[in-house]
Amino acid sequence: MQHQDRLSFITDDQAEQMGADVAMQFMLATLFQLLSEMADDPRGFRTDVHSELTDLVASYKLPPMPEDTERKVRAAAGKILDGIMMRSFEQNGVRKSS
Numbered sequence: 001m002q003h004q005d006r007l008s009f010i011t012d013d014q015a016e017q018m019g020a021d022v023a024m025q026f027m028l029a030t031l032f033q034l035l036s037e038m039a040d041d042p043r044g045f046r047t048d049v050h051s052e053l054t055d056l057v058a059s060y061k062l063p064p065m066p067e068d069t070e071r072k073v074r075a076a077a078g079k080i081l082d083g084i085m086m087r088s089f090e091q092n093g094v095r096k097s098s
Helices: 012-038 042-059 067-097
Strands: none
Touching: 012 042, 012 067, 042 067
16 A cells, blocks of 8 residues: 555544544444344345445436546445445344354
8 A cells, every 4th residue: 555654644624524424334334233133134135225225326316527526426435335234244243143
């Protein structure tokens, strides 16, 4: 990685936004985990929801912007969804093994 050994310059506003984003992701992952545990087939539920949300990210009408920016927005949204799903699967595995 390019910046692995160097600290990056982050403004207070960026740090606050990053903290808010992380907190929201954890809250969403927790809520999603709770919902999936209530389903008859938790793994199938998570897979179906992930598929539907991935389709929505791909087709959602964004405001006008350059194509490159649109690709970045959609990629970032997909990455967040994948992260939430991954945490959901990991949390489920940890609870079952305890």
